[in-house]
Amino acid sequence: MTDGDSPYLSIPTSEWLLANDSSFVVADRFPVSPGHALVVPRRMIATWWEATDQERADMLALVDEVKRKLDAELRPDGYNVGFNEGAAAGQTVGHLHIHVIPRYHGDTPDPRGGVRHVIPGKGTYLQPQAGPYALVDGQDRLLRDDLLRCLRDPRFDHVDLLVSFVMKSGLEQVYGGLLDALDRGATVRVLTTDYLTVTDADALARLLDLAELRTEAVSTRVFRDPATSFHPKAYLFSSADGAVAATFVGSNNLSASGIGGGIEWAIGADRAAPLLTAFERLWSDARSQPLTHELLADYRQRWRPAVHTAGVVPEPRPTGSPASAAGRDHRSRANAAGGIPPRTSRDGDWAGQDVARGVRYCPASVSPCPVRCSSRRDPAAVTRGVPPGTAGCGSRPVLRRG
Numbered sequence: 001m002t003d004g005d006s007p008y009l010s011i012p013t014s015e016w017l018l019a020n021d022s023s024f025v026v027a028d029r030f031p032v033s034p035g036h037a038l039v040v041p042r043r044m045i046a047t048w049w050e051a052t053d054q055e056r057a058d059m060l061a062l063v064d065e066v067k068r069k070l071d072a073e074l075r076p077d078g079y080n081v082g083f084n085e086g087a088a089a090g091q092t093v094g095h096l097h098i099h100v101i102p103r104y105h106g107d108t109p110d111p112r113g114g115v116r117h118v119i120p121g122k123g124t125y126l127q128p129q130a131g132p133y134a135l136v137d138g139q140d141r142l143l144r145d146d147l148l149r150c151l152r153d154p155r156f157d158h159v160d161l162l163v164s165f166v167m168k169s170g171l172e173q174v175y176g177g178l179l180d181a182l183d184r185g186a187t188v189r190v191l192t193t194d195y196l197t198v199t200d201a202d203a204l205a206r207l208l209d210l211a212e213l214r215t216e217a218v219s220t221r222v223f224r225d226p227a228t229s230f231h232p233k234a235y236l237f238s239s240a241d242g243a244v245a246a247t248f249v250g251s252n253n254l255s256a257s258g259i260g261g262g263i264e265w266a267i268g269a270d271r272a273a274p275l276l277t278a279f280e281r282l283w284s285d286a287r288s289q290p291l292t293h294e295l296l297a298d299y300r301q302r303w304r305p306a307v308h309t310a311g312v313v314p315e316p317r318p319t320g321s322p323a324s325a326a327g328r329d330h331r332s333r334a335n336a337a338g339g340i341p342p343r344t345s346r347d348g349d350w351a352g353q354d355v356a357r358g359v360r361y362c363p364a365s366v367s368p369c370p371v372r373c374s375s376r377r378d379p380a381a382v383t384r385g386v387p388p389g390t391a392g393c394g395s396r397p398v399l400r401r402g
Contacts, residue, residue: 006095008040018065022058025066025100032101035070039063039098046094047085059098066100076102080115106243110270134268136248143252143266144173144259147235151177151186155244156237159188160279161254164231166192168203169256175206182214191283192254193223193230194299201303203254204296211291220291221283222299228287233258236279238272245272 084091250266
């Protein structure tokens with residue numbers, strides 16, 4: 001390329017932003033962000049390695065100067081600085097120029113990796129997946145760990161769970177993460193169903209408790225239509241401005257086996273727009289009814305606890321078994337290697353949380369009071385059909401010890 005062919009040398013000096021003895025700065029005509037500038041040598045050279053020591057020093061000095069100028073005028077949150085050398089690296093103008101690109105929070109969903117994104121799919125090496133989609137197979141990677149990571153990620157202030165069957169055992173595994181999300185100001189919505197009466201009534205009671213404690217932040221709805229099956233399983237995390245998202249869609253109900261070790265597949269992705277649109281449509285459907293004391297009482301009349309129902313295992317294996325101990329040990333080593341946050345004392349510690357809140361329980365309980373009085377009822381009273389809250393209902397309020 002000759003001097004006359006360089007598009008930079010034809011730019012009038014009146015448009016230069018800065019200059020020194022051997023270099024000058026101009027605004028990029030096709031900026032990737034506000035303030036994108038180019039530092040160009042006055043001499044027509046194609047690559048950095050053709051520049052003299054003085055030219056290199058002058059160009060780097062202008063990089064410093066243009067940064068100070070942009071800091072004062074635009075106050076960006078970061079910078080990418082570099083050059084392309086050779087067609088294989090993307091150079092399209094045969095005159096050396098250094099890009100100074102201001103970066104701003106939210107200008108890309110996930111900026112991690114920076115200049116590594118010049119090769120698609122190679123930028124975000126910190127993510128467990130190696131591409132735009134990730135397989136969560138329940139063996140090498142547990143959905144529970146991904147859910148806890150997202151619940152504790154400060155970037156996600158909207159949590160939407162669309163799950164056909166919610167079981168007490170599954171809710172217990174992520175309950176601490178839900179509390180953490182709420183503590184940092186996130187909103188949580190859960191949409192489940194009474195289809196086949198599989199969803200655990202005790203889990204619904206727990207969600208209702210949480211909604212009463214965090215009235216503005218937690219909401220649960222129950223899809224009720226005996227003529228329509230309801231089998232979605234989607235876990236959606238997003239930011240209010242739509243800049244970042246994480247989604248998991250697959251076969252995983254919210255149960256211990258569904259998210260914590262059963263062979264269930266889910267696909268993880270960092271795009272949520274179409275899923276959130278579909279979620280909003282179901283959430284606003286007239287058949288999606290808010291979870292209330294009355295709805296829960298009606299559902300409890302029809303619900304019968306079962307060990308296995310529609311492929312859902314309500315309770316995990318005893319934690320003291322050799323098999324479960326070996327599995328925990330294997331996964332704890334794998335999680336440590338992969339940077340997965342450990343479960344905290346809040347995860348799966350309902351008894352401790354209830355004692356702290358002063359919730360009272362009957363020592364022989366198997367069934368919460370359908371109208372949610374402060375104690376649990378004697379199962380014999382439930383069998384007799386004595387109305388709750390009346391004489392002889394069997395309530396014996398005591399603190400449940402862990």
